Amino acid sequence: MSRNSNGQAPDRILRRKLSDQVFERLRDLMASGELAPGAPMPSERDLMERFGVGRPAVREALQHMQSMGLITINHGERSRVNALSADSxxxxxxxxxxxxxxxxxxxxxxxxxxxxxxxxxxxxxxxxxxxxxxxxxxxxxxxxxxxxxxxxxxxxxxxxxxxxxxxxxxxxxxxxxxxxxxxxxxxxxxxxxxxxxxxxxxxxxxxxxxxxxxxxxxxxxxxxxxxxxxxxxxxxxxxxxxxxxxxx
Missing domain, CATH: 1.20.120.530 (GntR ligand-binding domain-like)
Structure with missing residues (x-):
């Protein structure tokens, strides 16, 4: 294994799942207030275009967000951002x-x-x-x-x-x-x-x-x-x- 000038092994660059990156982007949008509690989530197509990823990555990220209680997915309707509280x-x-x-x-x-x-x-x-x-x-x-x-x-x-x-x-x-x-x-x-x-x-x-x-x-x-x-x-x-x- 090659080493840097200090004799240490270089930090590895890890390849991360696209869905994880989409999840983090959406979470940041919620934290900034761009996606406010009660607001409808962008459509899957809009998210695909915005982040330059395919539908599977978007859907997996949205499912992850629902499992964490960050959004509510209703089939046939737009998903919505949940209001968070200590109790929830x-x-x-x-x-x-x-x-x-x-x-x-x-x-x-x-x-x-x-x-x-x-x-x-x-x-x-x-x-x-x-x-x-x-x-x-x-x-x-x-x-x-x-x-x-x-x-x-x-x-x-x-x-x-x-x-x-x-x-x-x-x-x-x-x-x-x-x-x-x-x-x-x-x-x-x-x-x-x-x-x-x-x-x-x-x-x-x-x-x-x-x-x-x-x-x-x-x-x-x-x-x-x-x-x-x-x-x-x-x-x-x-x-x-x-x-x-x-x-x-």
Whole structure:
């Protein structure tokens, strides 16, 4: 192999797929705003002429863009550019995240640890930002949760809504989307365990305490309450391979 004047092997020039190059060009057009959210995509013929490539390269690039959620392809209609948000981006990894959690049981413990750190940070921020409307919403969710004891699925759904509402108080859409994703991934490991745990009233009391502490503006106490709540409730999220040992 020939070497340059420094005695090092020269950098290789890699031949890249045409469809990858078309994809990158289109992605750059979206980033620049030339292809704005909601706008129709150029026709295949226009893209072929613009980039000097054949139809297969254009179609493969468009399929790649659809698989990433960047565009929506409707047969018989012009494809359109999708509006991106933190929630839409994280939704794209839901299936992969669930596969990871199902195939590697240890990842569930890592997720619970990450959620504990994350939600303690959320409740600290929320304690300094909550409005009377925010507090009213939190207490309304607790009342609704109390009214559905015996309906495990609805109880857990409202449990998730309570924690997501705390995230919403931050006003940060990335934090809200991350909270929603974490709880969606945990939900499949909760199931009916909460219903049979006999801890519904404990959960409600803990939620009321957190809402009150947020309202009183005591971030340290709110964080301690969240830590205790998650340390207890995390025992209810069990991977199927460990359910037998967790039934206490």
């Amino acid at each position: 981006v994280l939704n794209r990894v839901d299936d992969v995240a669930r596969m990871l959690l199902s195939s590697e049981p240890d990842q569930l413990d890592h997720l619970k640890e990450a959620r504990r750190m994350f939600e303690c940070g959320l409740v600290r921020v929320a304690t300094g930002s909550a409005t009377p409307e925010d507090l009213q919403d939190l207490h309304a969710l607790i009342d609704r949760q109390s009214a559905c004891i015996g309906d495990a699925a609805q109880f857990v759904t409202l449990d998730i809504a309570f924690h997501n509402r705390i995230a919403a108080i931050t006003g940060n859409p990335i934090l809200v989307a991350t909270s929603q994703s974490m709880l969606r991934w945990l939900f499949q490991y909760h199931g009916v365990l909460l219903h049979w745990s006999g801890k519904e009233e404990v959960t409600l009391t803990e939620h009321r305490d957190m809402a009150d502490l947020i309202g009183h503006g005591d971030p340290d106490a709110a964080v301690r309450a969240m830590q205790a709540h998650l340390d207890r409730s995390n025992l209810l999220y069990v991977h199927p391979q460990g359910q037998a040992a967790a039934q206490v």
